[in-house]
Amino acid sequence: MNNKKVVVLAAGQGTRMKSKVPKVLHKLLDKKMIDYVIDAAKEAGADEICAVVGHKSAMVKAMIGESVSEFAVQKEQLGTGHAVMQAEKFIGTEGDVLILCGDTPLITAETIKKLFENHKNNENSATVVSVKLKDPTGYGRIIRENHSFLKIVEHKDATEKEREINEINTGVYIFKASDLSESFKELKNDNAQNEYYLTDCLEIIKEKGRRVGVMVARDENEFLGINSKLQLSRAAKVMKRRINEYHMINGVTIEDPDNTYIGKDVSIKPDTVILPGTVIEGKTEIGTDCVIGPNSRITNSIIKDGVTIQSSVLLSAEVDNYTTIGPFAYLRPNSKIGEHVKIGDFVEIKNSTIDDGTKVSHLTYVGDSDVGKNVNFGCGTVTVNYDGKNKFRTTIGDNAFIGCNTNLIAPVTIKDNAFTAAGSTITFDVPEGSLSIARAKQVNKPGWREKKED
Ligand code: UD1
Numbered sequence: 501m502n503n504k505k506v507v508v509l510a511a512g513q514g515t516r517m518k519s520k521v522p523k524v525l526h527k528l529l530d531k532k533m534i535d536y537v538i539d540a541a542k543e544a545g546a547d548e549i550c551a552v553v554g555h556k557s558a559m560v561k562a563m564i565g566e567s568v569s570e571f572a573v574q575k576e577q578l579g580t581g582h583a584v585m586q587a588e589k590f591i592g593t594e595g596d597v598l599i600l601c602g603d604t605p606l607i608t609a610e611t612i613k614k615l616f617e618n619h620k621n622n623e624n625s626a627t628v629v630s631v632k633l634k635d636p637t638g639y640g641r642i643i644r645e646n647h648s649f650l651k652i653v654e655h656k657d658a659t660e661k662e663r664e665i666n667e668i669n670t671g672v673y674i675f676k677a678s679d680l681s682e683s684f685k686e687l688k689n690d691n692a693q694n695e696y697y698l699t700d701c702l703e704i705i706k707e708k709g710r711r712v713g714v715m716v717a718r719d720e721n722e723f724l725g726i727n728s729k730l731q732l733s734r735a736a737k738v739m740k741r742r743i744n745e746y747h748m749i750n751g752v753t754i755e756d757p758d759n760t761y762i763g764k765d766v767s768i769k770p771d772t773v774i775l776p777g778t779v780i781e782g783k784t785e786i787g788t789d790c791v792i793g794p795n796s797r798i799t800n801s802i803i804k805d806g807v808t809i810q811s812s813v814l815l816s817a818e819v820d821n822y823t824t825i826g827p828f829a830y831l832r833p834n835s836k837i838g839e840h841v842k843i844g845d846f847v848e849i850k851n852s853t854i855d856d857g858t859k860v861s862h863l864t865y866v867g868d869s870d871v872g873k874n875v876n877f878g879c880g881t882v883t884v885n886y887d888g889k890n891k892f893r894t895t896i897g898d899n900a901f902i903g904c905n906t907n908l909i910a911p912v913t914i915k916d917n918a919f920t921a922a923g924s925t926i927t928f929d930v931p932e933g934s935l936s937i938a939r940a941k942q943v944n945k946p947g948w949r950e951k952k953e954d
């Protein structure tokens with residue numbers, strides 16, 4: 501069994517994006533457009549992927565990184581055929597090679613699998629995916645003779661009559677590696693754009709008497725090529741709808757799918773409700789019976805069951821069962837929140853563990869801290885973790901009670917069952933079960949007002 505080899509074309513600049521960022525690195529929702537293409541190829545069983553890079557290749561390479569097996573560099577962008585030629589060594593002469601464009605992120609693994617099957621079943625030398633469009637302007641047209649493939653003519657090279665054809669080349673193909681490599685030798689650039697067209701390889705192969713097939717796809721959305729920011733937003737909308745529908749079919753309630761943005765790699769269990777204005781990104785996992793939103797952003801976080809998150813931001817955080825977050829809470833990286841915890845309004849947590857049953861209800865900063873079970877934070881508590889040079893940890897034992905407006909100057913430990921009086925600035929450890937008062941004693945001066953006004 502041959503390996504499934506894939507070449508992804510990503511050398512173009514994408515002039516019409518009007519951006520300093522290369523086209524394939526622009527994002528739909530939380531992922532770069534080329535990542536969707538690579539993921540679809542992998543899901544369809546690809547095991548060797550070569551990305552052809554050129555424009556700002558160092559940047560593209562760094563951003564794609566390990567997700568492909570190798571890169572080929574196209575120094576000058578002389579056309580799609582020329583781009584594929586740069587991967588000649590990777591393509592070799594064994595088996596087949598799938599060609600995908602880095603700027604068509606809506607392609608699905610199902611379509612790629614069908615293409616592999618279609619190509620194999622028909623014993624083709626090359627198979628191209630076509631689709632019929634109401635408006636085929638700009639695309640290469642599939643020219644047929646007695647219903648079978650003859651050649652592809654680019655819009656710019658097409659005659660008036662050829663331009664009337666609405667079956668277009670999607671830019672997705674499988675070639676028998678040896679036939680593709682052989683066709684490179686005959687590839688010319690005598691066309692309107694003076695480019696080496698990959699599409700001409702099909703004609704060259706056909707002329708050699710080998711079989712070139714066309715697989716007609718149904719969903720034109722899958723092949724939306726992105727050339728401008730306008731097309732990017734259209735494709736993002738299709739992707740957003742596709743992802744939201746997937747979750748709704750799986751039993752997640754999404755109150756307003758037009759106004760909910762869920763990344764492709766997010767998982768959500770049934771009976772969770774997502775309210776409008778919610779953005780869920782990265783490798784976030786959400787359990788069952790949660791209520792998320794409205795107006796929340798959750799990135800790379802793990803949320804267990806029965807959790808409520810309202811108008812809050814969570815970055816690389818973990819939240820255990822039946823905890824409530826927000827409104828207006830900010831959980832920063834490496835925050836681990838236990839079960840039945842309350843993180844209330846205007847509370848920021850950073851790099852801290854908060855154990856089960858603890859309440860941090862209002863206006864509090866907890867940074868670099870280890871907090872036990874059933875601790876109560878009074879309003880306005882601050883863990884003072886930074887001295888201008890270094891960060892220090894605060895430790896708080898089970899059942900401790902932190903009075904309102906307490907500063908805990910780290911490094912410091914509040915032992916189990918200890919109390920701190922409201923308004924205290926705690927600079928050294930508080931033993932188990934004790935009350936610590938660290939504030940000036942109140943002094944009342946009777947009649948002071950009258951004396952002052954005299
Ligand atoms: C191409 C096809 C056209 C098809 C359309 C589908 C050719 C000649 N034409 O046209 O038939 O209908 O796609 O979307 O193939 N690229 C390189 N190096 C180059 C040129 C392009 O890597 O020298 C890459 C681009 O980065 C892009 C992809 O190839 O990812 C497609 O190139 P593009 O210029 O957009 O081709 P189209 O004109 O859209």
Ligand code: CA
Pocket residue numbers: 603725726727
């Ligand atoms: Ca294109």
